[in-house]
Amino acid sequence: MGNFIGKSVKRREDARFLRGAGRYTDDIKLPKMTQAAFVRSPYAHAKVLNIDISEAQKADGVVAIYTGQDGCGAYGVPCGWQVNFKNGDTMREPVHPLLAKDKIRHLGEAVAIVVAETLELARDAAELVEVDYEELPAVTDPKKAMEPSAPLVHEEWGDNAAFDWCIGNDRTEVEAALASAHHVTEMEYRNHRVAPNAMEPRSYIADYDINAGKWTLYTSTQNPHLIRLLLCAFVLGIPEHKVRVVSYDVGGGFGSKIYHYTEEALLTWISKEIGRPVKWTSDRSEAFLTDAHGRDHVVHSKMGFDKDGKIVAHLTDEYCAMGAYLSTFAPAVPTYLHGTLFQGVYTTPLIHLNVVAPFTHTVVVDAYRGAGRPEATYLLERIISKAAKEMKMDPADIRFKNFIPPFDGIDEPGYQTQVALQYDSGNYEGVLKRGLEMLGYEDFRKEQTKARKNGKLLGVGISTYIEGCGIAPSAVVGSLGARAGLFEVGHVRVQPTGKVQVFTGTHSHGQGHETVFAQFVADKLGIPMDDIEIEHGDTDQVAFGMGTYGSRSLAVGGSAIIKSVEKVLEKGAKIAAHKLEAAEKDLEYAEGKWTVKGTDKSISFGDVSLTAYVPHDYPEGLEPGLDFSSFYDPSNFTYPFGTHIAVVEVDKDTGKVDLQRFIACDDVGNVMNPMIVDGQIQGGVVQGVGQALLEEVVYDDSGQMITGSYMDYAMPRADDVPMIETDRTVTPCPHNPLGVKGAGEAGAIGSTPAVVNAVVDALSHLGVTDIQMPVTPQRVWKAMQN
Amino acid sequence: MKISGTRQIGAPRSEVWKMLLDPVILEKVTPGIKKLESQGIDNYNAVSSIGIGPVRGVFEGTLSVKEKVQEESCVLVVDQKSKMGNVIAEIRMLFMPSEGGKTQVEYTGEAKMSGTLARMGQRIMSGVVSTLSKQFFEALEKEVEEQTI
Numbered sequence: 020m021g022n023f024i025g026k027s028v029k030r031r032e033d034a035r036f037l038r039g040a041g042r043y044t045d046d047i048k049l050p051k052m053t054q055a056a057f058v059r060s061p062y063a064h065a066k067v068l069n070i071d072i073s074e075a076q077k078a079d080g081v082v083a084i085y086t087g088q089d090g091c092g093a094y095g096v097p098c099g100w101q102v103n104f105k106n107g108d109t110m111r112e113p114v115h116p117l118l119a120k121d122k123i124r125h126l127g128e129a130v131a132i133v134v135a136e137t138l139e140l141a142r143d144a145a146e147l148v149e150v151d152y153e154e155l156p157a158v159t160d161p162k163k164a165m166e167p168s169a170p171l172v173h174e175e176w177g178d179n180a181a182f183d184w185c186i187g188n189d190r191t192e193v194e195a196a197l198a199s200a201h202h203v204t205e206m207e208y209r210n211h212r213v214a215p216n217a218m219e220p221r222s223y224i225a226d227y228d229i230n231a232g233k234w235t236l237y238t239s240t241q242n243p244h245l246i247r248l249l250l251c252a253f254v255l256g257i258p259e260h261k262v263r264v265v266s267y268d269v270g271g272g273f274g275s276k277i278y279h280y281t282e283e284a285l286l287t288w289i290s291k292e293i294g295r296p297v298k299w300t301s302d303r304s305e306a307f308l309t310d311a312h313g314r315d316h317v318v319h320s321k322m323g324f325d326k327d328g329k330i331v332a333h334l335t336d337e338y339c340a341m342g343a344y345l346s347t348f349a350p351a352v353p354t355y356l357h358g359t360l361f362q363g364v365y366t367t368p369l370i371h372l373n374v375v376a377p378f379t380h381t382v383v384v385d386a387y388r389g390a391g392r393p394e395a396t397y398l399l400e401r402i403i404s405k406a407a408k409e410m411k412m413d414p415a416d417i418r419f420k421n422f423i424p425p426f427d428g429i430d431e432p433g434y435q436t437q438v439a440l441q442y443d444s445g446n447y448e449g450v451l452k453r454g455l456e457m458l459g460y461e462d463f464r465k466e467q468t469k470a471r472k473n474g475k476l477l478g479v480g481i482s483t484y485i486e487g488c489g490i491a492p493s494a495v496v497g498s499l500g501a502r503a504g505l506f507e508v509g510h511v512r513v514q515p516t517g518k519v520q521v522f523t524g525t526h527s528h529g530q531g532h533e534t535v536f537a538q539f540v541a542d543k544l545g546i547p548m549d550d551i552e553i554e555h556g557d558t559d560q561v562a563f564g565m566g567t568y569g570s571r572s573l574a575v576g577g578s579a580i581i582k583s584v585e586k587v588l589e590k591g592a593k594i595a596a597h598k599l600e601a602a603e604k605d606l607e608y609a610e611g612k613w614t615v616k617g618t619d620k621s622i623s624f625g626d627v628s629l630t631a632y633v634p635h636d637y638p639e640g641l642e643p644g645l646d647f648s649s650f651y652d653p654s655n656f657t658y659p660f661g662t663h664i665a666v667v668e669v670d671k672d673t674g675k676v677d678l679q680r681f682i683a684c685d686d687v688g689n690v691m692n693p694m695i696v697d698g699q700i701q702g703g704v705v706q707g708v709g710q711a712l713l714e715e716v717v718y719d720d721s722g723q724m725i726t727g728s729y730m731d732y733a734m735p736r737a738d739d740v741p742m743i744e745t746d747r748t749v750t751p752c753p754h755n756p757l758g759v760k761g762a763g764e765a766g767a768i769g770s771t772p773a774v775v776n777a778v779v780d781a782l783s784h785l786g787v788t789d790i791q792m793p794v795t796p797q798r799v800w801k802a803m804q805n
Numbered sequence: 806m807k808i809s810g811t812r813q814i815g816a817p818r819s820e821v822w823k824m825l826l827d828p829v830i831l832e833k834v835t836p837g838i839k840k841l842e843s844q845g846i847d848n849y850n851a852v853s854s855i856g857i858g859p860v861r862g863v864f865e866g867t868l869s870v871k872e873k874v875q876e877e878s879c880v881l882v883v884d885q886k887s888k889m890g891n892v893i894a895e896i897r898m899l900f901m902p903s904e905g906g907k908t909q910v911e912y913t914g915e916a917k918m919s920g921t922l923a924r925m926g927q928r929i930m931s932g933v934v935s936t937l938s939k940q941f942f943e944a945l946e947k948e949v950e951e952q953t954i
Contacts, residue, residue, distance in 0.1 A: 061890050061920030146888050154919075304924065721917065727924025 021542035027694035028548070030534045032527070035268075042267035044222035044237045045300045052224065053082050055286065055299040056141035058131040058148045059308065060123040063380040063722020064157040064170060067121050067150060070131060075147035080140035083293050084148070086131045087120035091288045096279050097253040098345035099245075101500040102182050102354045102376070110182045113173045113378070115344035117254075117285040123152065124172055124343035125382050126722055127308030129281065134289060134297055157380035157722030161340035162317040164377035172343055172378035179377040181341045182350065186358035187370040187438050196332035196369050200323030204406035208791055210394045212315040212340070212716040213709075214307055214726075215387055216734060217528075219270025221310065222300040223283050225290035235263045236287050241276045241528050242566020245503070247558050249279040249347070255288055262287075263559045269528035273706070274386030275310045276528065277568050278347045307727045312716055313387020315340040316353060316394050322402045328410055328417045332369040333361065335398065339376045342383030349385050350376065355439075355499045356487070356569075357391030362436035363399040364447040364485050364660060365421040370437045380722045386568055388706055388767040392486040400482040400772035401789075408783055414481050414776070415455055422447045422483075428753040433655070439499075440487060442658045443760075446686065449748045451483050454662035454684040457746060463666070471784060476669040478781025481662065482773035488761035489657030489752070490569030506652035507571070508563045509579030511540070511587050513645035515632035517625030519544065519551045521583075522648075524564010525576035526555050530763060531695045532572060536580060538691055539757060543584045545611035546624055562648055570659070570761025573691065574752065579651035581756045586647035591627045597638040598622050598630060657752045657760040661685030663704070663769035665777040674800030676712055676778055682744045683769065688752040688760035696762045701743045703766020709735040710767075711774035715793050733793075808896060808934055809913040812942040816949040818900050821908045822876045824948060825898075834944035836937050839863075847871070851885070857933045859925060862887045876900060881914075890920025910942070 035041050072084045085091060095115040102110050119128045131148050135141035156170045163169055164179040172179055187193070197203055224237040234257070240246050243264040251259040269276065282299055290297050301309065320335040339353035358372040389396075407417040423434050428444035435441050463479055470477040490496070493504035510522035521540055525532060533553040541548040554560055564576070588608060595613035596603040599620055606613045614621035630637065631645040666680040683700050690696050713733035717726045726732040751758030771792070778794050779787055787802045814821050824830045828849065832841040837853040844850055847870040854863050866885035873879045883894040896914030903909040922930065 304921065307924070719923070721919070723919055723923035725923060727921075730925075730929065 023538035023548060024542045024691055026538070026692065028534055028538055028692055030531045030695070031537070032531065032533045043219055043270060044224060044239050044266065047224055047237055049224065049226055049296040052296040052298055053134050053136060053293065054138040054141045055132050055134050055289070055297050056138065056145040057129045057305070058133070058145050058150065059127045059129055059305070060119065060152070061126070062123055062152055062154045063126045063159070063718070064155040065123040065152040066155065067119060067123060067130065068153055069151040071149040072131065074149070075133060075144045078140070078144035078147055080136035081144045082134045082136065082295070083289070084131060084133050084144070085118065085289065087116055087118040092117040092254045092284050094254060096281055096284060097249055098350065099249070099347040099502050100351040101502060102184055102350040103500070104182050105185045110350060111173070111176050111180070113344055115281065117281045125380055126724055127305065127382065128343070132285060132289070134293060159379050159381050159718040159722050160317070161315060161338040161377050161379055164340070164379050165338060165375055170380070172380055179379070181345060181376045181378055183373070183375045184354050185371065185373040186354070187361065187372055190334070190371045190373070193332045193334045193369045193371040197321055197323040197334055200331050201326040202324045202406065202410055203321050204324070204402055204409055205321050206398070206402050206405060206789060207319045208789065210314045210316040210318060210397055211792055212384070213313050213387060213714045214716050214732060215273045215275035215310050215313060217271035217273060217275060220301040220303060220306045221276065221280065221282070223286050224296055224298040225286035226296035227291040227294065229294060233261045233263065234287055234290065235265060236283060237265045238283055239269045239276055240266045240566070241269065241272045241526055241568055243526060243556055243558050244524060244561070244564045245566050246279050246283060250284055250287060254284040263557070265558070266526060266556045269526070272528040273388045274313065274390055274568055277566065278311045278383070278385045304727060307724065307732065309382055311346050311383050311385035312342070312381070313384060314394060314710070315384055318398060320398055320402055322406060324406055324410065328412050328420050330365055330367045330421050333367050335361070335372045337372065337374045339374055340379045340381065340384055341376050342379060342381050344383055346383040346385040348390070349383055351501070352384065352386055352391040353394070357395050359438050359440050360392050360395040360485065360487060361399070361438050362440070363396070364423055364445070364483050366423055367437065381718055388703060389486065389764040390569070392764065393707065393768045393771060396482065396484040396768050397772045400484065401775060404481065404776045404779070405788060408788065415451065415460065418451060418481065418483055419448055425449065427750065441655065442485070443655055444750050444753050445485070445658060445660055446748060446750050447483060447660055450660060450662040450684045450686055451481070453746060453748060454664050454682055457682045457684060457744060458664050458666070458680070474671060476671055476781040478667050478669070478777040478779070480665045480667070480773045480776025480778070480780055482769050482776065483660070483662045484769040485658055485660040486570070486764060486768050487656040488570035488659055488764065489574030489653055489755070490571045491656055492654060493652050503565065504652065505565055505575070506650050507565060507575040507579045508561065508648065508650055509576060509581070509583050510562055510648040511580065511583035511646070513587055513628045513631070515629050517546065517550065517628040519546070520554055521551060521580055522554045522561040523576050523580060524561055524566070525572035526567045528567065530567065530572060530699070531692070535573065535691045535695060536577065539577065540580060540584060543581065544587070544624060545609060570763040573757065573759045574657045574755055574761045575651060575653050577757055577759065578653065578755045579649050582649035582651055583647040586649065587645055590641070590645060591624065593638050593641055594627045594630050595622045598627070598636070654754050657688065657755070659685065659687045659760040659762065659765050661765055661769055663773040665770070665773040667774065667777040667781055669778060669781045669799055671803070674796040674798070674803060676794055676796070676799060678708060678712070678740055678774065680741055680744065681708070681770070683766065684746045684748065685762070685765050686748045686750050687762040687765060689749060689758040690747065691757070691759065697745050699762045700745050700766040703764060703768070704743050704770040705735050705740050707767040707770030708740055708774055711771045711792055711794060712739065713793050806916045806918065806930055806934070808894065808916055810935070810938060812910045813903065814908045814910060814942070814946055814949055816908060817906050818876045818902055818908045820949065821900060821910070824945065824952070826870065830948055834941055834948055836940040836944070841868070847873070853885070855937070857936055858929060860889070860922070860929070860933045862889045864892070890918055890922030892922065893917045
């Protein structure tokens with residue numbers, strides 16, 4: 020522990036957030052700025068017969084109206100990850116137009132955009148646009164989408180599959196092992212669709228500067244450089260050096276703001292057409308309809324065990340919805356971010372997963388906190404708990420029996436899974452032991468028995484998860500179909516006065532990078548945190564970067580910064596040696612100064628910085644300045660893990676689930692700021708509890724969304740969750756300089772199965788073995804009646 | 806969304822039947838109706854303006870009466886478009902004589918909605934529909950009273 024690393028330093032950014040002084044895109048008002056409103060389809064699947072804009076054009080304040088016929092971005096928005104069919108055929112990639120031309124493929128798809136002097140005038144004029152549709156039958160369920168009679172989302176391929184992919188051991192081998200297994204546990208369910216619900220709705224301003232011939236796009240994104248690359252090279256074909264993408268503060272994303280949305284490209288195109296800035300901010304209804312959703316897997320799985328409860332084989336078939344088009348990362352989510360975690364924390368020797376990913380008449384899916392890993396964890400942790408019940412074993416014992424033994428990955432290569440990955444380090448029994456201790460497991464079971472006698476339905480649910488984070492080693496993901504490298508850039512600029520600017524290509528949308536990154540830079544340089552500024556979110560300021568998702572910012576972005584800090588210190592040592600007239604090897608650096616070992620001769624970081632910029636008395640042949648940029652490409656993913664335990668009481672009359680305790684013992688490697696890690700875990704847990712108990716996006720058979728507002732889409736509230744009890748074990752990541760693994764997604768990954776396991780446990784003596792999420796009072800009550 | 810209910814109307818079946826198929830009466834009793842133009846027998850073009858809570862807007866489209874069984878039953882087909890979404894509803898109405906020369910009307914059917922209307926949520930929409938049907942039958946009853954005076 021240093022002066023700052025490992026301390027719960029309060030978040031610097033909160034001073035402006037709590038005062039309402041954040042700089043969100045919608046706060047920005049440019050001179051001569053126009054406002055846009057969209058005309059969106061009220062149908063999920065329809066032919067566009069005619070669009071009449073004549074009345075709207077005459078409306079007050081209208082600047083311009085565009086439809087799909089106006090030739091903006093002919094190639095549409097691209098997909099960033101290619102997942103091929105298992106027979107080697109290329110993934111099917113439909114054109115994703117910026118505005119629908121002749122066909123509507125999901126509810127809320129944009130048909131026209133109206134640009135006007137004010138938002139009100141734009142919305143009024145949008146109401147005057149007349150669109151004739153011919154409604155067509157729709158399919159929204161991923162499994163039904165693969166039935167021969169299903170309406171086609173894209174006609175050109177004859178069926179709805181984007182790809183049909185598999186991973187793991189040979190299927191026949193896995194099937195044979197299941198056939199001879201002592202016991203087989205089977206599950207069928209839907210890991211249902213959820214909406215991301217970032218507090219800040221999406222917002223964009225595009226501004227074309229005719230003098231410079233340059234565009235500026237202000238956008239609420241998690242990855243500004245990625246947006247710039249996709250926008251320039253794939254959608255609009257404009258030169259990358261002529262575009263600046265800026266995203267100052269972003270109010271949450273959970274993965275939904277990775278995706279390069281059509282609106283971003285369309286506004287950029289329009290700003291040049293009209294020669295004025297144009298802004299669009301989504302309202303909450305549009306957010307439900309058009310923000311990339313999460314999950315939506317239909318799952319059928321079988322896990323085989325020997326007579327001692329050891330897993331012998333695991334076979335799963337899934338149908339995973341893509342939505343009407345392919346979002347930036349949609350194909351990666353149910354495949355390489357999902358199938359690769361099917362080893363879980365267990366020694367399962369044989370694993371096979373097959374994923375059919377159909378197009379559906381719904382909005383696209385993309386990453387949603389955990390992205391593929393919560394879905395894998397949900398399956399593994401539900402099915403092993405179900406098996407324990409069936410085999411009359413304790414759910415903790417069956418886990419201990421199957422855990423991969425502890426390994427630190429330092430002198431050994433890590434744990435090679437059956438599904439492509441090599442875990443870096445782990446101690447899975449450690450977190451479960453600690454979690455059970457925090458709960459008081461033995462006592463709880465006694466209490467549960469007593470409660471049952473008194474007619475109370477008490478249950479406990481355990482989940483032990485692992486996730487692949489620190490995304491990602493470029494060559495590895497490249498071989499898996501990623502169309503980008505996933506390194507990160509860290510740039511450290513020391514000013515002549517010794518003040519430091521750090522530029523990072525990651526992007527904070529609430530995580531607290533400005534605090535945490537300053538903490539470890541301050542410790543490494545031995546200077547006050549106040550002397551360090553963390554800059555992000557402006558492609559003209561930050562050399563490059565891949566953004567924030569996959570719990571990568573500290574593990575990958577932080578490591579890039581460390582590399583630059585080391586370069587600063589290396590060069591600083593040369594200057595210090597010259598000034599102190601000593602050999603470099605005789606110097607030591609601590610507390611912000613270089614000292615000649617064993618003497619009191621020293622020179623401060625500030626004096627060295629000044630010398631670097633006023634190089635009068637300076638080492639021969641050394642360049643002036645103290646300014647370094649580094650690219651860091653990780654050698655492996657990082658693998659955080661943990662145990663989550665939920666305690667619930669079910670109301671026997673109404674079926675309402677009361678979450679009474681929630682215990683999270685996580686191992687995210689070394690911890691820079693415990694308060695922020697706790698906050699991330701707590702937020703993630705609440706999100707996972709939301710999916711388990713409350714949240715669900717429901718489309719009806721015609722593709723209408725019947726949960727399109729907070730009246731019908733239930734978000735968790737403060738009184739739905741208890742205080743979350745957190746603790747940690749620490750197994751450092753062996754392959755990055757800070758030994759960190761990432762903590763952004765863990766909460767949402769471990770919590771969902773823990774809660775559902777607890778509900779099933781509470782009802783198990785009534786014969787309930789499984790229950791479909793979200794576990795609403797109605798579903799629980801029905802399960803109790805059967 | 807499912808729609809169903811029962812109402813008592815203080816007039817005999819023959820009277821209720823006649824009134825329901827009379828465009829003048831229909832225009833008077835349908836809530837929010839601005840214009841009802843006959844397009845041949847039992848087919849109308851309708852423009853209505855509705856404002857209940859968040860459901861607010863001008864609806865335009867057709868209204869027709871099908872599968873008529875004299876004084877016994879019919880199906881009301883509503884196809885209305887608006888800026889906040891479209892409604893297609895088929896409502897079967899059964900007319901049964903009840904005590905004191907009254908008529909019991911039973912209606913069941915389904916409304917298919919799109920756009921914002923669909924997203925408003927079942928709870929609000931069923932409230933809106935029940936308010937509208939209540940207004941319809943209350944107005945019809947008033948008409949009946951006035952006619953019989």
